[in-house]
Amino acid sequence: MAYPAMMMPSVQKANATRQARFQKAHPELTVEEKAKLLQDFHPDFNVKVKTPLRVGANEGDLAPMELAKLIEAPSRISPGEVNLDKPDYCTDILVIGTGGAGLSAAITAKARGANVLIATKLRSGDSNTIMAEGGIAAATDPDDSPAIHYVDTIIGGRGTNVVDLVEILVTEAPFILEWLCSLGVNFDRRADGSLFNHRPGGHSRRRSHSIMDLTGLEIMRVLSDEARNQEIPILEFSPAVELIMDDKGQCAGAVLKNLDNGKLLVVKSKVVIMATGGLGRIHPLGFPTSNHYGATADGIVMGYRTGAKLIYIESVQFHPTGTAWPEQLLGLLISEALRAQGAQVINCEGEMFAFNLETRDALAAAIIRECNARGKGVVTPAGIVGAWLDTPLIDMIHGPGTFERRFAGIYTRFMGYGINPKEEPILVYPTQHYQNGGMVITPKGETTVPNLYAAGEVSGGVHGQNRLGANSLLDIFVFGRRAGEAAAEHLSSVKQGKPTLEHLNAYNKALEKVGIATDVRSPMILPDYRFEKALTKITHMEAQ
Amino acid sequence: MSEQKSGDAYFITIYIYGKKYEVPAGLTIMKSMEYSGYRLTRGCGCRGGVCGACSSIYRIKDNPKWHIGLACQTTAEDGMYVMQLPYVPAYRAMYDVNVTQCTDETILSLYPNLKRCMGCNTCTNSCPVGINVLGYVSALLRGDFETARHLSMECIMCGMCAARCPAELAPMNMAMMVRRLVGKKTQVNTAQFSERLKNIRAGKWTDEIHKYMGMDKVALQPIYKELQSSSKRVDV
Numbered sequence: 001m002a003y004p005a006m007m008m009p010s011v012q013k014a015n016a017t018r019q020a021r022f023q024k025a026h027p028e029l030t031v032e033e034k035a036k037l038l039q040d041f042h043p044d045f046n047v048k049v050k051t052p053l054r055v056g057a058n059e060g061d062l063a064p065m066e067l068a069k070l071i072e073a074p075s076r077i078s079p080g081e082v083n084l085d086k087p088d089y090c091t092d093i094l095v096i097g098t099g100g101a102g103l104s105a106a107i108t109a110k111a112r113g114a115n116v117l118i119a120t121k122l123r124s125g126d127s128n129t130i131m132a133e134g135g136i137a138a139a140t141d142p143d144d145s146p147a148i149h150y151v152d153t154i155i156g157g158r159g160t161n162v163v164d165l166v167e168i169l170v171t172e173a174p175f176i177l178e179w180l181c182s183l184g185v186n187f188d189r190r191a192d193g194s195l196f197n198h199r200p201g202g203h204s205r206r207r208s209h210s211i212m213d214l215t216g217l218e219i220m221r222v223l224s225d226e227a228r229n230q231e232i233p234i235l236e237f238s239p240a241v242e243l244i245m246d247d248k249g250q251c252a253g254a255v256l257k258n259l260d261n262g263k264l265l266v267v268k269s270k271v272v273i274m275a276t277g278g279l280g281r282i283h284p285l286g287f288p289t290s291n292h293y294g295a296t297a298d299g300i301v302m303g304y305r306t307g308a309k310l311i312y313i314e315s316v317q318f319h320p321t322g323t324a325w326p327e328q329l330l331g332l333l334i335s336e337a338l339r340a341q342g343a344q345v346i347n348c349e350g351e352m353f354a355f356n357l358e359t360r361d362a363l364a365a366a367i368i369r370e371c372n373a374r375g376k377g378v379v380t381p382a383g384i385v386g387a388w389l390d391t392p393l394i395d396m397i398h399g400p401g402t403f404e405r406r407f408a409g410i411y412t413r414f415m416g417y418g419i420n421p422k423e424e425p426i427l428v429y430p431t432q433h434y435q436n437g438g439m440v441i442t443p444k445g446e447t448t449v450p451n452l453y454a455a456g457e458v459s460g461g462v463h464g465q466n467r468l469g470a471n472s473l474l475d476i477f478v479f480g481r482r483a484g485e486a487a488a489e490h491l492s493s494v495k496q497g498k499p500t501l502e503h504l505n506a507y508n509k510a511l512e513k514v515g516i517a518t519d520v521r522s523p524m525i526l527p528d529y530r531f532e533k534a535l536t537k538i539t540h541m542e543a544q
Numbered sequence: 545m546s547e548q549k550s551g552d553a554y555f556i557t558i559y560i561y562g563k564k565y566e567v568p569a570g571l572t573i574m575k576s577m578e579y580s581g582y583r584l585t586r587g588c589g590c591r592g593g594v595c596g597a598c599s600s601i602y603r604i605k606d607n608p609k610w611h612i613g614l615a616c617q618t619t620a621e622d623g624m625y626v627m628q629l630p631y632v633p634a635y636r637a638m639y640d641v642n643v644t645q646c647t648d649e650t651i652l653s654l655y656p657n658l659k660r661c662m663g664c665n666t667c668t669n670s671c672p673v674g675i676n677v678l679g680y681v682s683a684l685l686r687g688d689f690e691t692a693r694h695l696s697m698e699c700i701m702c703g704m705c706a707a708r709c710p711a712e713l714a715p716m717n718m719a720m721m722v723r724r725l726v727g728k729k730t731q732v733n734t735a736q737f738s739e740r741l742k743n744i745r746a747g748k749w750t751d752e753i754h755k756y757m758g759m760d761k762v763a764l765q766p767i768y769k770e771l772q773s774s775s776k777r778v779d780v
């Protein structure tokens with residue numbers, strides 16, 4: 001198989017120029033250059049693809065069109081279908097989602113003596129967390145400190161982060177590693193026993209801790225296993241479709257849908273912790289995505305209907321290096337760790353055009369510019385254009401065998417398509433990767449709705465408008481654990497009222513009032529890839 | 545085939561649960577099912593080859609050999625008969641990571657049928673991510689837990705090894721426990737790391753962070769530049 005003939009001349013150029021590029025680096029962008037690059041080429045800055053919300057707590061704030069469509073739509077269920085007087089489950093705490101945020105919240109709350117029930121959309125463990133390859137950030141090296149981690153996070157977030165949350169994030173980071181180790185997570189270590197780490201883009205120290213390129217997988221396996229040992233019940237294939245409120249305006253549970261038989265289930269709880277993750281599968285701005293199948297913004301949609309305030313939902317992170325060839329792997333993430341290990345980003349002529357450790361937003365914009373405005377991308381038979389990530393450099397820098405050892409997953413995946421990343425570059429293009437914004441939270445994980453907590457990618461503020469690599473795995477455990485702890489402590493003071501779904505009627509009225517008529521029903525739950533839609537495309541308009 | 549655009553004239557025939565469909569060449573099994581009109585719930589997850597939800601069993605026409613692959617990673621072939629196996633009712637023992645010791649006795653008392661392994665290698669042949677399952681099962685039998693940990697590291701917990709094991713072992717669950725127990729023992733804090741935790745508890749960086757919290761992006765920028773230039777370019 002290997003590369004199709006039309007791509008070969010460019011593969012050869014990349015191979016031919018490698019020796020000359022070895023041990024060289026493209027200059028970093030200046031602050032001014034970066035600002036202009038983002039303004040001109042980053043999709044986040046393209047106002048044409050955003051629209052102001054017309055209803056709710058964030059009325060007037062911009063959101064990507066695809067998200068606005070879901071937010072400004074009536075519920076999939078009508079209150080009349082649901083009998084709230086006969087709950088199928090009663091629990092102290094309902095955790096929605098089994099990613100890292102949900103599981104760490106559940107395990108922590110259970111350890112505090114709370115009764116916990118978890119509901120999740122698909123098979124337990126299916127999540128963005130399990131896909132994380134790169135690593136988890138924490139200032140552990142002697143030349144690093146939480147204060148340096150703080151500065152990097154704020155600069156990465158373009159100064160828009162909620163600073164109280166960042167302080168907690170960086171300060172608690174090393175304790176999260178300790179916690180994970182105590183559960184039996186096998187972090188990579190150096191010969192002297194210290195934690196192995198590397199330096200992802202935007203960080204000024206080596207502080208991303210990994211387990212080969214299976215960081216999320218190893219952590220998720222361990223947390224799922226621990227949840228089983230703790231006998232925390234998990235309802236699989238039972239996504240939440242709406243939250244339940246009470247007549248005092250507090251959150252009081254959720255309506256789930258059993259995907260196997262279509263039945264609605266009522267869960268009554270004193271507290272709900274929303275941990276539903278991101279939104280890649282709504283394909284904001286028409287981009288492919290690195291996210292799992294269930295990343296459809298459900299938590300945002302359900303929470304918004306109950307009045308939860310959102311922050312920075314206009315801001316979507318595009319990872320600069322999504323797979324652009326082979327087409328079957330389109331959008332799939334190529335970890336930043338490859339660039340941290342020295343892989344350069346080059347154009348069809350084999351020329352460097354950006355420093356490999358620029359922050360994600362800047363590098364994504366640089367690749368979009370190179371492939372579109374500058375016409376120096378590599379064209380594939382599927383019509384997709386991309387830039388090369390020059391992977392063979394990694395073994396040249398670190399010695400033969402490094403690539404296979406460190407990036408086993410990527411190696412096997414590409415070899416399956418006849419592409420040998422040790423000898424030839426791989427083709428990349430930005431892919432939707434992360435939802436920077438989400439529900440507003442306090443340091444305890446409280447949203448603006450009483451008894452509704454949120455943690456992880458569904459929340460917003462920690463990362464401002466641009467998340468640094470390795471900071472999200474950190475975020476979900478820091479704030480997942482905090483939400484679990486705070487929720488458990490809060491239980492004794494909860495005074496529940498009468499459960500109701502009246503907020504759905506009220507929301508419909510608000511939509512009607514501003515004249516929104518739509519066939520869309522939300523939350524989305526699952527994307528529809530049937531028939532022609534199974535054929536992947538990049539439909540996004542170049543951000544000009 | 546890589547010269548062929550999917551969506552073009554070139555179609556292949558596949559049999560999903562025995563039913564015949566024509567799909568564009570070059571799609572994964574998962575996308576072929578979707579192209580055929582399946583809306584997947586079970587049998588689909590991360591779509592990136594790590595969640596273990598989409599294991600599929602397939603065979604190519606006129607060839608008796610069975611293969612197991614992930615639907616999201618395996619390209620559909622002409623004449624492929626395919627079914628998904630998204631769940632296995634495998635046995636799993638409860639244990640306490642803080643109490644259970646990683647010893648031969650533990651493994652054998654929690655998973656007594658480990659002794660029934662006949663070394664047939666079906667587990668290894670069934671693994672969709674190419675793990676040497678028999679290798680780690682043998683290591684478990686020998687009490688070589690470090691090797692078992694190492695060999696099973698890429699396990700995605702799909703359960704295919706258990707599904708096909710004639711002795712009804714649940715290799716992935718044994719390995720899961722052993723990896724955690726070995727990890728628990730070997731992942732010890734270095735003196736320097738403990739020192740770091742102690743210093744954070746004592747508030748060593750609190751003032752510095754609070755100072756930065758009072759500064760905006762513009763004021764922090766020079767500090768960031770300085771930090772960047774005092775670090776190594778390319779990681780070792």
Ligand SMILES: Cc1cc2nc3c(=O)[nH]c(=O)nc-3n(C[C@H](O)[C@H](O)[C@H](O)COP(=O)(O)OP(=O)(O)OC[C@H]3O[C@@H](n4cnc5c(N)ncnc54)[C@H](O)[C@@H]3O)c2cc1C
Pocket residue numbers: 096097098099100101102119120121122125126127128129130131132133134135136137215216238239240241275276277278290291292294295296298299333433434455456457458469470471472473474476523525
């Ligand atoms: C490919 C990839 C690689 C990444 N690599 C890194 C990395 O190296 N370092 C890093 O820091 N970050 C990384 N990230 C980002 C990070 O992994 C995620 O942001 C983070 O794991 C999100 O965790 P979460 O628990 O909030 O959400 P998730 O892990 O996505 O979990 C959400 C859960 O909620 C469930 N759910 C969704 N909707 C519903 C519903 N309606 N009802 C019930 N359940 C629902 C989902 O099925 C899922 O189980 C990566 C992300 C991706 C996609």
